[in-house]
Amino acid sequence: MQQSISVLVTFVLVGGLVAVMVSLGWLLGPRTETPAKGEAFECGNPPSGSAWGRFPVKFYMTAIIFIIFDVEVVFLYPWAVLFDRLGWFGFAEMLVFLTVLGFGLLYVWQKGALEWD
Amino acid sequence: MSPFLFFLLAVPLVVFSLGVVLARSPVRSALSLVVALFLLAVMFFLLDARMIAALQVIVYAGAIMVLFLFVIMLLNLQQEPVETARPGQRTIAGVFSLVFLFFMGAIALRGLPVMPGPGVETAVTPSFGSVEALAERLFTRHALAFEVTSVLLLVAIVGAVVLARKIQR
């Protein structure tokens, strides 16, 4: 109960602050649009072509590997909290889990998915 | 959770879910989903699933949706032409959805009171929803499922790397 209230109150307060900041800037700032202002900034050169190009697949690979290991880390939190009560059983349990995923890490490492050039 | 709070969360939840389906640009669609997931996390929190709420944000909003956004940006999809639906596809889909909604909704609203249990209305024991209670279940009763999960993740990572890697010609 208390937990929910504190979370909701803080959300509302901080959200309100952010909204006020944005709307104040919108209200107080001048608005004079010129064609040159709306152009993308490319160090003074006129921008050429669309800004949205395709990106190397490397970034995507990073995100994909991150997802898998993020889930792994997520499983570690409850385990860490209960570690004292689980004892050796918990340790063995997690060791198996980590070993299996360790193979995953070795695989992506060996396949060069972590290499950047 | 009081009805006021419930509707305060449920109405935007439905609106943003519709946004996922109806938005023209994939980026807006993805962001609607992020907001919907965040609202769901708040709902989980209010339902005493605090750990699940945090994990919902960490895993879904912080990892999975980032990957979605990456792919949308990576493939530069925002100039996608208007989608072509086959004739009658929308009608059929709409009819099926309505029928499904009607029957499942009826079950949800009418079929549940016979279920045993004290109901959401009652207060829960303080330990309910705590990390210890969750971990205790996860690492003892569901230990096998937990271990199998690691294999699932291993397979997923191998599969994803194989699929996404550049094909050597």
Added chain:
Amino acid sequence: MLTLILISAVKALIVVAMVLNLAGILGWVERKGSALIQDRIGANRAAIFGFAGAGLVNTLLADPIKFLTKEDVIPRGVDRLLHTLAPCVSLFPAMVAFAVVPFGDRLHVGELVVNLQAIEVDVGVLFLLAMTSLGVYGVVLGGWASNNRLSLLGGIRGSAQMISYELAMGLGVVAVVLTYGSLDFQEIVRRQGHMIGGWIPSWGILYQPLAFLLLLIAGIAETKRAPFDLPEGESEIVSGYFTEYSGIKYLMFFMTDFVEIAIVSAVVTTFFFGGWQIPFLGSQGFVFPWGWSLALPHVVVVLLQVAAYMVKVFVFCCLQVLVRWSMPRLRYDQLMWFGWKVMLPLGLANLVVTALVLLWVRG
């Protein structure tokens, strides 16, 4: 119910005021600090009547007013909603994340017990990680909604960097959680209250030195500051993902940077340096091991603890400013190499060793 809401609101206001002031002060510290390191005067107009110390006040007041009255330029051909949303989703989670760190012990006011922590959740550590993991959206959206290839490059670089170091950060956090057996910040701070042998405070740094390094480095990488400032690399991609931002929205991105510094400092302080704990200060006052003691009223004790927390946080903020201005920037491949091939295995090894030691010690 109403009192609960009021207390929560007051605490949240305190934290927000704290973090806003800290951001302003840090902006000034950074300018003056960098000038000091580079042997310049720096920010020389930010003085009042020639007194440079007053420049701080000037920075705190004049900067926001100036930013507010600047034009908010939105480039042509962008999604205007997303362009406006990006700084908001950047600042919001950062400020909420700061609110979950406790800034003092319980304060007793008559019958009332106020837990000096704006967001009191029993899964505080996870809550903080959840909020910081949302920070990546500000970067991605800012880069994408700018119609500028430099912004997009900065955004993609930034998000890949943030998610890479999030793993190492998570592993560092798990090691700490393993040591204290709790996800509650207050609990973690309380566990650091006693003295080892009566003399040495049992702060986390003694138990988890490697996790401290991991968390600090990953934290600096998450804030995207030098030596990890590739997303904003001035010499190549102008200003990274906020190149196309001006006025208050620029300030919001700027503030997010400083709030993130504050979060890293707060987390490091809480996990490894005792949070609000002061050595030898108990609930009744100071009790020194050489026999002296000094009784203090409850309010004074609590205020001292709050002050200690703020001082510790500020020291670590200054440390990060110092790091920024004394380290050369990494190359992107080095950055990724460091995150994935050094930090991640180190974090895993630290975790396994910690678990083994714990099993051995606790039987």
Added chain:
Amino acid sequence: MTTVPASWYAFLGVLLFTIGALGVLVRRNLIIMFMAIELMLNAVNLVFVAFARQQQTMDGQVMVFFVMTVAAAEAAVGLAIILAVFRNRETVNADEVNLLRW
């Protein structure tokens, strides 16, 4: 204080699930279809959490844990497939991926 019965959560879950299903049926963009599937998974999560609260058992929350894991694995592989499809056919439109159609 009045509270909301479990059936309302169940109905909300059904509603979200239907919206997700509608998205899969109507949209032809593979990525959006995929996001609709994620929405369906989350509708189920909501029902799990609500019933866990009703039955006062943690098993429902543990199930959500596993659903999330599966969703993560699914997203990784699924998006890799979309990427592979896009590489070969330059499209993410489900109707144009018809190499195996009769």
